[in-house]
Amino acid sequence: MLVGVLLASAGYGATFLFSMHVRAIGGTDINTGVTLAGAALGTFVGVSLTGWLAHHVGAARMAALAALCVGAGVVSFALIETVSRFDVLPGFLVGFGWGAFCLAAPMALAERTSDADRGLWFLRFATVQMTGIGGTPALAAFAIRFWRMPLGGVLYVIGGLCVVAALMLEIFGRLAPHARALHGQPAQDAPPAGPASGHWLRNFGAIVRTRAVYPIVIIALGGCVFSGLMTFQMSLVQGTEAKAGTFFSVYTITVVATRWLLSRLVIKMRAETATKVLLAMMVLGSAAMFVVPYHVLFQSAAAVLLGTGYGLAYPIVQLQAVNDSVAAHRRAALTWFVAAYFVGAFGFPAVGGWVLVHSGRGALLALIAACGLAALALAVLRDRRRIPTLSANA
Incomplete structure (x- = not known):
């Protein structure tokens, strides 16, 4: 399972190389944004269909099919030699696959773990996933620079890794014994109701x-x-x-190290305090990028701050989204959480690319920092809103 997650995550990490490929074929960062906008659309479709599909084919097999879809999108993008309106299609494939994977893979893991050890396995899952996401562009940059591999060849290799991931996940689904399902019923390969089921759109x-x-x-x-x-x-x-490879490498090492070394410390803190501290570090990370032209070490500082702040804040904020919702709507809240993440992750480059091309590097960094400050402000507002949820009584 973990090997499959690592290799499938490489496909998502490949999206950070799309900008380089677009420039190589004569495009701009606006074209990169269009491709990733297609990915944002694909994630909505993938998230929406995962619960229903997993019910019919099984969560593990759904994760395997999603990995194949991600690989197909990466390879399709590598095959593009000229910029066109059809660049959105590979992005849609990647987004659809990754959106489905981010729900189906944890679902398959939850089916096969008990309540006692599920937290440990989910921590391992998140750490391995982030290793694949951040490590892929770092290794790709190394291969391109020192091994003289063409970018297209790197993308083909990543697509092949996604095929291997699909094979590993299919084997996992066949061999791993089932524990109890999420609802306390005997687990089948397909859960009775996946995270994306239950009319999550209508629960908004x-x-x-x-x-x-x-x-x-x-x-x-x-x-x-x-x-x-x-x-x-x-x-x-x-x-x-x-x-760029330095940023990717330092970020990945930081996320993996902090999740292993600091996760217990962060869990013991009040969630509200930890969230605000970590989001403030994320803001400082984006601010450090302003100073990179004056000294190269600020790039590593930005990577460390982003890796620590965002890397640790994600699971805490995810837990808040679940605990703050009514018990009957927790699966819908989790699905909206995943969808919202993809809106930012895949949707922002469409805006950011336009800003970078038309207004320059400083304007893009200012926009990124503004997003971080807005997130921090919302964390403060959440703590001041003392309206009780019904989850405690449901």
Whole structure:
């Protein structure tokens, strides 16, 4: 399972190389944004259909099919040699696959773990997933620079890794014994109701009336900061002595190290305090990028701050989204949380690319920092809204 997650996550990490490929074929960062906008649309479709599809084919097999879809999108993008309106299609494939994977893979893991050890396995899952996401562009930059591999060849390799991931996930589904399902019923390969089922779109009005709306919007803004700094890193350091591969490497190492070493400490803190501290670190990380032209070490500082702040804030904010919602709507809240993240992660580059091309590097960094500050402000507002949710009584 973990090997499959690692390799499938490489496909999502490949999206941070799309900007380089677009420039190589004569496009601009606006074209990159259009491609990732297609990915944003694809994630909505993938998230919406995952519960129903997993019910029919099984969560593990659904995760395997999603990994294949991500790989197909990456390879399709590598095959593009000229900029056109059809660039949105590979992005849609990647988005559809990754959206489905981010629901189906945890669902398959939850089916096969007990309540006692599920938290440990989910921590391992998140750590391995982030290793694949951040490590892929770092290794790709190394291969391109030192091994002289063409970018297209790197993307083909990543697509192949997604095929291997699908195979590993299918084997996992066949061999791993089932524990109890999420609802306390004997687990089948397909759960009775996946996270995306239960008319999550229609539950939005009920979720908005609780504090769960704050973490949902916060993660969308956090996704903007994350995708903005990762997707446009090569453009942001152009003309300086900094290398994009350094940012990717330091970020990945920081996320993995902090999740292993600091997660217990963060869990013991009050969630409200931890969220605000970590979001403030994320804001400082985006601010540090302003100073990179003056000294290259600020790029590493930005990567460490982003990796620590965003990397640790994500699971805490996710827990808030679930706990702040009515018990009957928790699955819908979790699905909205995932969808909101993808809006930021895939949707922001469409806006960011336009800003970068028309207004320059400083304006893009200002927009990224503004998103971080807005997320921090919402965390403060959430703590001041003391309207009780019904989850405690449901």
